[in-house]
Amino acid sequence: MxxxxxxxxxxxxxxxxxxxxxxxxxxxxxxxxxxxxxxxxxxxxxxxxxxxxxxxxxxxxxxxxxxxxxxxxxxxxxxxxxxxxxxxxxxxxxxxxxxxxxxxxxxxxxxxxxxxxxxxxxxxxxxxxxxxxxxxxxxxxxxxxxxxxPGAMSNTFRTVVVPVGPKFPEKKISILNSLGDKFFIHVRLLILAEKDDNPSQLQTSLFSICRVLKNLSLNNFSYKILKSNTSGWDILNYCRKVNADLLIVHPESETRIGWLNKHISDELPVNSRTQILAVSQTDFSIV
The missing domain is CATH 3.40.50.620 (HUPs)
Incomplete structure (x- = not known):
């Protein structure tokens, strides 16, 4: 893309x-x-x-x-x-x-x-x-x-956080591929695990994601598994912890924070380095 x-x-x-x-x-x-x-x-x-x-x-x-x-x-x-x-x-x-x-x-x-x-x-x-x-x-x-x-005006794209579930979105892959052509990025996958997920199936899904990234020559990646009931706050706190330059999320489902359904960018201060990229959910199965 x-x-x-x-x-x-x-x-x-x-x-x-x-x-x-x-x-x-x-x-x-x-x-x-x-x-x-x-x-x-x-x-x-x-x-x-x-x-x-x-x-x-x-x-x-x-x-x-x-x-x-x-x-x-x-x-x-x-x-x-x-x-x-x-x-x-x-x-x-x-x-x-x-x-x-x-x-x-x-x-x-x-x-x-x-x-x-x-x-x-x-x-x-x-x-x-x-x-x-x-x-x-x-x-x-x-x-x-x-x-x-404004805090991200001069920032390049280095650390990119990508939440993923049982299906890996095609648009997120395309965007990572495009960013990888322009920047040396470290992709940090956030595996959103639900409590009913089968551990072996989750492992297979993770392997499939890694294989897709390697096929795109995006070899600099890591992952972290977040437990069920993950909120927008958990994703945002992780971005702060790793000094993320970019967070790629699905609109609505991964951008809401709190009972007022605030957009995740509303919680970022003006001097924040983290940029939020919302992409629609065009998915394909990764298992």
Whole structure:
């Protein structure tokens, strides 16, 4: 899997800087294109819509401010082309939609391989203030969604944590293969063992996973078995323990934390080095 078409939601803050710099390290070489999407603020009628508008989207739709938006988009377009002249850059401004819905629609229309969302906020106590939920976007588009905090701006990909169950997802394998072509990565498998799993079957599954990785020349890997009832907290704590640069997870099932179903990225501080990549569950049997 190659990330040749990348979509980046743009808010002209540090989030944009983080996302674009990360895109330049990940983008492929076959007709590469980066799509910059800006959604001018629309005040929602919901209870928290006005807060979201004031805190996140300072631009309205009058002519002067839209002209400023276009200038800022063109500045980033020139920066990308100066860095990689072979990259095609498209700029989009979408009106009268929520940011999340605009991202979903644009990702589908351009057949994006990857969506990168820079995120400098941390709504660990009030997750309903999120205007964009990466796992929801990944589920609805089938596109991989990378969430990056400013602390990971200069980080390369070295330690990659991958939770796996009885089936190993095809998309996770494809992404590991793509990362292995660009970076020297250490893959840390987290085997999520349920209490009813047969130990011998689990061993066979693990052997099959290792065989797949070796066939892809991903020989630098290790594994850890987590007991049943593993939560998002357990996965996140393991990432902190090993200083993970990237966590590859299924949306929803592996990204929820706590009874409020917070997204796992909400618990990462702004200076976190760990990036979260949510990929949809296209699986094949490994036993």
């Amino acid at each position: 190659s990330f040749d078409t990348i979509l980046i939601p743009v808010d002209f803050r540090v989030n944009t800087d983080v996302a674009i710099r990360k895109a330049l390290t990940l983008i492929g070489d076959t007709s590469p294109s980066i799509h910059l999407l800006h959604v001018p603020g629309v005040i929602s009628t919901s209870s928290f819509g006005y807060y979201r508008y004031l805190s996140k989207y300072p631009f309205s739709s009058n002519a002067q401010q839209i002209s400023e938006v276009k200038e800022k988009l063109e500045e980033w377009q020139r920066y990308i082309r100066k860095t990689r002249p072979d990259i095609s850059v498209c700029c989009w401004i979408t009106y009268n939609k929520s940011v999340e819905n605009a991202i979903i629609e644009k990702a589908k229309s351009i057949a994006a391989d990857l969506i990168i969302i820079g995120k400098s906020s941390q709504h660990s106590l009030l997750p309903f203030l999120n205007t964009v939920v990466s796992s929801r976007i990944a589920s609805q588009t089938g596109t991989a969604v990378l969430t990056v905090k």
